[in-house]
Amino acid sequence: MEPILFYGVPSGCSFGSIVALEWLDQPYRLCRIDMPEQVTSAAYRRINPVAETPTLMTASGTTVSESMAIMNHVGARGIDKGLGFAQGTPEFDRLNQVLAYLNTSLFSGFAPLWYTLEHDVEQPAKDTLRAYGTAALTKAHADLEAMLEGNEWLLGQQRTLADAYFIGIARWTKYHDVIDRRNYPRVQGLFDKLEADPAVQFAHAIERGEPAHSSGSFKGEVSLEEALGLLKQVA
Incomplete structure (x- = not known):
């Protein structure tokens, strides 16, 4: 499966992770999490026990939370694009x-x-x-x-x-x-x-629930329930 980013609305700091995934230009999906109601739910706590966004579910079903950790995860996949750098440099x-x-x-x-x-x-x-x-x-x-x-x-x-x-x-x-x-x-x-960057404009449109124009790597949104189902499949 494609990685899934759980992003918080309104105006979550997960905005930057959406931009990062667009710049990376590799397939991914998004899962919209309403704050504060849904982010503190028992269902979302199965994704992130501390009830915060963003969280990234990787293709293997592991989860990475906190913006800095997600940025470093994306950066390791985007070294060839100059988004990140090899550890130790x-x-x-x-x-x-x-x-x-x-x-x-x-x-x-x-x-x-x-x-x-x-x-x-x-x-x-x-x-x-x-x-x-x-x-x-x-x-x-x-x-x-x-x-x-x-x-x-x-x-x-x-x-x-x-x-x-x-x-x-x-x-x-x-x-x-x-x-x-x-x-x-x-x-x-x-x-x-x-x-003015297309990826930033895309992230704004996603947050507002408006038609959003991706670089092509965005493969659609999934609900929290669908994401939990996928998590069970790869567990």
């Missing part, structure tokens, strides 16, 4: 470094903002959380602006899976009006370039 270490930075700094900077949006938080606590998130994202954008000096992409002159992960997170500024990306012209330039 300086390029591999650099890619891991940037992926980790995006996860620990850019992603986590949004965490307190998401909390205030999704929970009933009293105003003093809300102000504190927003201030913390704003400070973290301001620093992260400044760091990324410096990282991009002289570079077309996050790792240099060719796109990698770090760029796919970046666009899935960077788009969250539309929900949280705490920084103006235009103050960081290199970051804004990378964002705009990625937003």
Whole structure:
């Protein structure tokens, strides 16, 4: 069977994994997981016990969870396309470094903002959380602006899976009006370039449930029940 990516909606960080699979251009399927209801269900916990997306079910029926792990899995299959690099090389270490930075700094900077949006938080606590998130994202954008000096992409002159992960997170500024990306012209330039990428446009359409135009590697969506059935077959 083709690998299946379980992606979360609305606006899950799994967006970057969809982009990565499109860039890889090898057959795959998608399984839409509604958050928070379906992602916390007993059925989905059979795929990912910690009830988070994304998770990738490989062709052999094993599962890989967490965006960084999925990016490295895809990267190992996309070395010939420059999406990833051989383990033990300086390029591999650099890619891991940037992926980790995006996860620990850019992603986590949004965490307190998401909390205030999704929970009933009293105003003093809300102000504190927003201030913390704003400070973290301001620093992260400044760091990324410096990282991009002289570079077309996050790792240099060719796109990698770090760029796919970046666009899935960077788009969250539309929900949280705490920084103006235009103050960081290199970051804004990378964002705009990625937003125009066919794989990114495909991922947006998939999330919105609209007709989506793939590179040709996307083989359709399966339901969670269908995916669990396939998991039984390969177990």
